[in-house]
């Protein structure tokens with residue numbers, strides 16, 4: 240079984256090969272995996288070789304492409320500061336999660352501005368103490384109605400949602416059985432819970448069945464709706480059937496599918512008519528709603544328990560009022576305007592068609608996330624530089640976000656892209672992939 244990158248298993252695999260402080264060559268094949276450990280007793284000893292690698296090789300050879308500052312909203316056309324030369328670039332953007340363009344919808348901005356005027360900047364307290372405002376409760380109520388669940392709990396981020404939820408529910412001796420491609424926040428929540436962890440092969444009901452065998456007691460099977468790096472959807476009917484047959488509870492993280500999949504936009508579980516079979520539904524506000532925060536939807540009893548035990552929420556400040564109001568407005572727009580989803584899927588089909596006819600490898604993707612598989616961890620950075628210079632912003636995804644030699648560009652399509660922009664992006668992309676003999 241291949242562990243998910245960043246998982247405890249993967250990180251412990253690195254111990255054997257990196258027990259001493261690395262001596263870094265100027266232009267090395269090193270990557271992050273060489274810098275987990277050093278042989279010194281000084282905690283900071285790792286900084287020197289890391290800086291040597293970073294300034295001597297990594298940064299100049301393409302790692303500067305990460306965290307480049309954008310000075311515009313995350314729309315189809317952006318301004319970005321190129322980190323090596325500090326020049327301003329105007330780029331066509333296919334890298335943001337703003338799938339429905341709601342981060343800058345006029346109603347969303349107006350609601351956030353009003354809340355800022357009314358409530359000020361921060362919530363100034365944990366949600367269980369003084370940080371809960373009427374806005375938070377309205378958002379939870381309207382989301383629960385939307386998801387057709389008894390209750391919804393809002394968290395400060397999607398990451399803290401999974402960490403808080405899983406570390407609250409699972410205990411030492413329990414079992415978390417996860418798809419091998421689940422997000423790092425799920426892996427981290429399970430690690431924090433001290434429960435036993437097993438990964439099953441991606442989207443393989445037969446392997447889930449195998450991994451469930453021999454486990455006893457409390458078990459939670461953890462899936463995603465759309466997998467964030469591969470853009471494929473969970474084989475929910477078969478996976479849920481296997482989990483239920485074994486008597487396990489099921490959780491789904493629909494970070495990249497809520498507000499987009501299903502006739503009413505409730506997600507992949509709605510699409511497969513399996514919402515009631517799944518015990519815990521997770522979503523984020525940072526993708527289709529263009530905001531920030533996350534949520535758990537389920538029973539009132541689940542809500543009550545998390546209120547006491549989800550430490551990432553209990554011991555953290557509540558979501559800022561302006562963001563809460565903006566997310567609430569975005570939810571109302573998403574519910575009221577299903578045509579945004581229709582436009583998104585039209586754009587996805589159009590762009591996918593352009594890639595297919597050029598013979599681009601997009602793995603198993605079927606969603607608005609389209610991986611452009613390069614599978615070469617060093618070459619991808621050079622190709623990313625070329626794309627950027629040609630006017631296309633596509634973020635390279637390399638280890639540890641994906642397994643080594645599974646590097647790819649991750650295209651995110653939005654309802655806000657015009658056909659002309661998608662055509663231009665596909666031309667830049669396929670021309671450069673041809674030049675580089677990738678296709």
Ligand SMILES: Cc1ncc(COP(=O)(O)O)c(C=O)c1O
Nearest residue numbers: 396397398422467492494523525
């Ligand atoms: C499946 C999944 N869950 C959770 C998260 C974390 O969400 P957030 O970025 O809102 O913290 C992500 C982020 O990309 C994700 O892909």
